[in-house]
Amino acid sequence: MAEQPARAAPGDSAKAVTRWAEVAVLVGAGVTASLQLGKVAPALLAIAADLQVGLSGAAGLLSVFALMGAVFGLAAGLVAARLGMRRALLAGLWALGAAGLAAAFAPGPALLYACRVVEGAGFLAVVVSAPTLVAARAAPADRALAMSWWSIFMPSGIALGMLAAPVVEGFGWRMAWAVMSLLPPFAALLAGALLPRSAGQPVGAQDGLRRRLAALWRARLPVLLAGAFSCYAVIYFGIAGFLPARLVEGFALALPLAGLAGAAAAIVNIGGNLLAGRLIRRGWRASLLVLSAGMAMALLSAGTFALPFSLGLTLAAALLASGIGGMIPASLFTLVPRSVPEPSLTGPALGLVVQCNNIGSLLAPMAVAAAARQGWGFAALPLLAAGLALVLLARPLRRLG
Incomplete structure (x- = not known):
């Protein structure tokens, strides 16, 4: 099949060099947004005790972002394109800061959940x-290197949220959340100062919603790319969510050490993100990285749950799966601007990616937990199935070069 030429991304004609300072601020903005997701895990027990909602009630705070992303991801991309990407970014960051600060002082669970919904909207923006x-x-x-930088935003924010555990323990979850709520507005100030007003102009009203949805569907590649992202999310969150429990139950590892292993898996994932950008810049094809890394990640993640006889091998399989798998989101993000038939569809395509990523993150706990009830070895099955689906969905992406 003939290779499809790479699509131009927004702004190609308006610049000759990369604005690295702007890229760095945008990545930092993403990290401050994902930190508002990562801040929940170390505060779960404190919130449960403070608001007397129990662990299950507090744990619901973790799923708010994923549920909103799974339902409204594509809609968020369409709305952001209509408003203008710069305006949507700044509005989202200020909403995260305001709602995060209000959440830190919420007197009861109802207001806390309402604040999390507003935070979720800001996060999507x-x-x-x-x-x-x-x-x-x-x-x-x-562009490949810049998009690989962007791909570190989620694991970086989650890892930083985990590192806030001592602050939660020393000063309380409310003080920790209040401090973290200041970071998105700070990022908004930097982004507002560096990004010109001409960046991310709104899509015209004549560019109707139905036409853009139809164009995305006809292009086919953005849909396949988003589906591949969903499969990656199933594998990644299968490891991230269940590795500590696997190590504790399977090898009697102390919980703090198991948590440290989980943090290490997130860190090596960042390394895979950055490595993919370097490889693509040197001429490696992003689509082939997705295929090869997808197969390797699926097999290694399955080994994490199917190797009952060696703690060392299980840890090695988990770390390699996360590290090699980190090349997948970086490569997929690189392909998004090239998968759309016109630059104005980049934002909606990214919204579809966010939606499918969150669907995968919701499916992973249910699928892995259901399989693990039959024994940890069975938990490998949904991860292998997701890896096979990822490879099948990613094969047509080779047309993008």
């Missing part, structure tokens, strides 16, 4: 607008 702007502010030769 940031994660569909910021990567669109990253693609627009990077020169074609640097």
